[in-house]
Amino acid sequence: MSDPTQALLLYFIMPLWFLAGVADWLCHRATDIEHTTGAKESLLHLLMFAEIALPLLACLFIEINAAVFLLMIVCFLAHEATALWDVSYAAPRRYVSPIEQHVHSFLEMIPLMAGLIVAVRHWGQLLALFGLGPETPRFTIALKGDPMPVLYIVLVLAAALLLELLPYLEELWRGLRVARSRVRATKPAS
Numbered sequence: 001m002s003d004p005t006q007a008l009l010l011y012f013i014m015p016l017w018f019l020a021g022v023a024d025w026l027c028h029r030a031t032d033i034e035h036t037t038g039a040k041e042s043l044l045h046l047l048m049f050a051e052i053a054l055p056l057l058a059c060l061f062i063e064i065n066a067a068v069f070l071l072m073i074v075c076f077l078a079h080e081a082t083a084l085w086d087v088s089y090a091a092p093r094r095y096v097s098p099i100e101q102h103v104h105s106f107l108e109m110i111p112l113m114a115g116l117i118v119a120v121r122h123w124g125q126l127l128a129l130f131g132l133g134p135e136t137p138r139f140t141i142a143l144k145g146d147p148m149p150v151l152y153i154v155l156v157l158a159a160a161l162l163l164e165l166l167p168y169l170e171e172l173w174r175g176l177r178v179a180r181s182r183v184r185a186t187k188p189a190s
Helices: 004-030 038-061 066-090 098-121 123-129 150-186
Strands: none
Touching: 004 038, 004 098, 004 150, 038 066, 038 098, 038 150, 066 098, 066 123, 098 123
C-alpha cells in the first residue's frame, strides 16, 4: 500500500475503534449495566453503533464525494449528541469509571480521526460540499470504481459484527431479561 493515509485508516484507526468498542462493552459488564441503566442505555449504544456504521459502510462501498461527506458529518454530529445523552443518562444511575470515560473519548474521537483522514484523501469534494475549491460537489451514489480488497471488507464487517454489534445486542438482551424478571416480581400472585 503506497498511501500512508489509507494504511493508517485501514490498519490502525479501524482496529483501534474495534478495541475501544470491546473495552467499552467490558466496562459496561463490570458495572452490571443490566441492573442499573438496563436496556435503555443499551439501546443508546446500539444507536451510536448505527450512527457510525452507516458512514463506515458508505466509505467501504461508495465513491467518496460530497454526499458521503455530508452523511459523515451528520452521523458524527448525531453520534456526539447521542453520546452526550448516553452519559447524561448513565452517570446518575451507575458508576462510570475513569477508564470507561477514557474509552468513551476514544469512541468519540476515532470517527473524527477517520473522517479527517478520508477528508485528506478526498479534499476537493469536502471543500466542494461547502462551496469552496475548484471542484463541483458530487451527490451521486455510486459503487467504488476501485473497490477495497474483498478480504479487508469481509474482515471489517466480521469484526464489526463479532466485536461490536453482537456484544451490544447481548448487553441489550441482559437488560431486557432483568427488566422482565422485575416486572414478574412486581405482579401480584394470582
